[in-house]
Amino acid sequence: MMDEVKRGFELVGIGRVEKRGERVGVKILDKYREGLKGLEAFSHAWVLYWFDKNDRQAERDKLLVHPRGDRSNPLTGVFACRAPVRPNLIGLSLCEVVSIEGGVVYVGDIDAFDGSAVLDVKPYIPATDRASGAVRVADYAAERG
Amino acid sequence: MMDEVKRGFELVGIGRVEKRGERVGVKILDKYREGLKGLEAFSHAWVLYWFDKNDRQAERDKLLVHPRGDRSNPLTGVFACRAPVRPNLIGLSLCEVVSIEGGVVYVGDIDAFDGSAVLDVKPYIPATDRASGAVRVADYAAERG
Numbered sequence: 456m457m458d459e460v461k462r463g464f465e466l467v468g469i470g471r472v473e474k475r476g477e478r479v480g481v482k483i484l485d486k487y488r489e490g491l492k493g494l495e496a497f498s499h500a501w502v503l504y505w506f507d508k509n510d511r512q513a514e515r516d517k518l519l520v521h522p523r524g525d526r527s528n529p530l531t532g533v534f535a536c537r538a539p540v541r542p543n544l545i546g547l548s549l550c551e552v553v554s555i556e557g558g559v560v561y562v563g564d565i566d567a568f569d570g571s572a573v574l575d576v577k578p579y580i581p582a583t584d585r586a587s588g589a590v591r592v593a594d595y596a597a598e599r600g
Numbered sequence: 601m602m603d604e605v606k607r608g609f610e611l612v613g614i615g616r617v618e619k620r621g622e623r624v625g626v627k628i629l630d631k632y633r634e635g636l637k638g639l640e641a642f643s644h645a646w647v648l649y650w651f652d653k654n655d656r657q658a659e660r661d662k663l664l665v666h667p668r669g670d671r672s673n674p675l676t677g678v679f680a681c682r683a684p685v686r687p688n689l690i691g692l693s694l695c696e697v698v699s700i701e702g703g704v705v706y707v708g709d710i711d712a713f714d715g716s717a718v719l720d721v722k723p724y725i726p727a728t729d730r731a732s733g734a735v736r737v738a739d740y741a742a743e744r745g
Contacts, residue, residue, distance in 0.1 A: 460613035460629060461652060461717040468605035469687050483679070484605060487687055490663040492677035496738035499731040500679075503690060507606060518634040534628070534645075534721035535638035537728075542614050542632060543719045545648060547692070549729055566728075572606040574688045576679035579731055580741045583682075583711075584694055586644040586724055593641035596725045 474569040499579035506544035644724035651689035
């Protein structure tokens with residue numbers, strides 16, 4: 456039994472990813488630019504963006520995938536991997552903040568396509584964003600030496 | 601100059617936060633439950649949720665706040681803090697995965713109110729989610745010893 460879950464979320468694009476050769480920027484719309492104030496104090500930030508290219512119901516209905524598109528990885532739920540298909544097409548990438556120039560946050564890199572709509576930027580705060588204690592991951596996500 | 605940013609995102613609630621005394625659960629709707637397959641291999645997960653209580657335009661228009669509601673913290677852009685007011689009311693919390701029972705992911709805790717709509721669950725993958733090298737944060741976000 457499940458009570459009602461809220462419906463009717465309104466989401467807006469606050470900017471977009473701009474990849475220009477070596478430079479990777481997160482360009483924030485002028486109307487939201489003030490929201491960047493103080494971000495320069497942080498070395499890293501989370502960028503939340505939309506997986507535009509998969510914005511079809513068929514992709515959003517997928518609940519099981521082979522992580523990283525590798526069929527040798529066992530079928531895994533979309534909530535147990537970072538696949539760009541999921542009910543809500545929200546991508547989450549940790550980025551190094553290289554510089555902020557006007558409304559553009561230049562980042563080390565971002566695992567998003569040029570032109571992707573940006574939904575949010577949040578600072579990386581180790582006190583709450585870094586797992587402490589023993590960290591376990593599925594085999595597909597293990598770091599390879 | 602800014603090219604068009606995508607509009608018309610459709611967001612759905614995939615579940616909700618359930619706080620019952622000591623137990624804190626992220627209850628996933630039955631229709632999405634299959635997406636949890638394999639999450640048990642991870643010790644930690646990100647939960648993305650909606651700041652329901654602030655879902656008013658006035659709160660979404662705020663771009664500057666005193667972080668943590670503490671007026672001794674300088675006015676800071678919402679993209680440089682984790683305030684629950686921002687253009688898109690998406691909250692992001694790192695949670696310890698305690699157990700998964702049916703469609704409920706029991707977590708150590710989550711910085712969200714009971715009943716908050718859940719938008720996504722993603723596994724914590726240190727290789728990409730943990731900042732390497734020197735990490736800088738604003739004074740307000742410094743860990744206190």
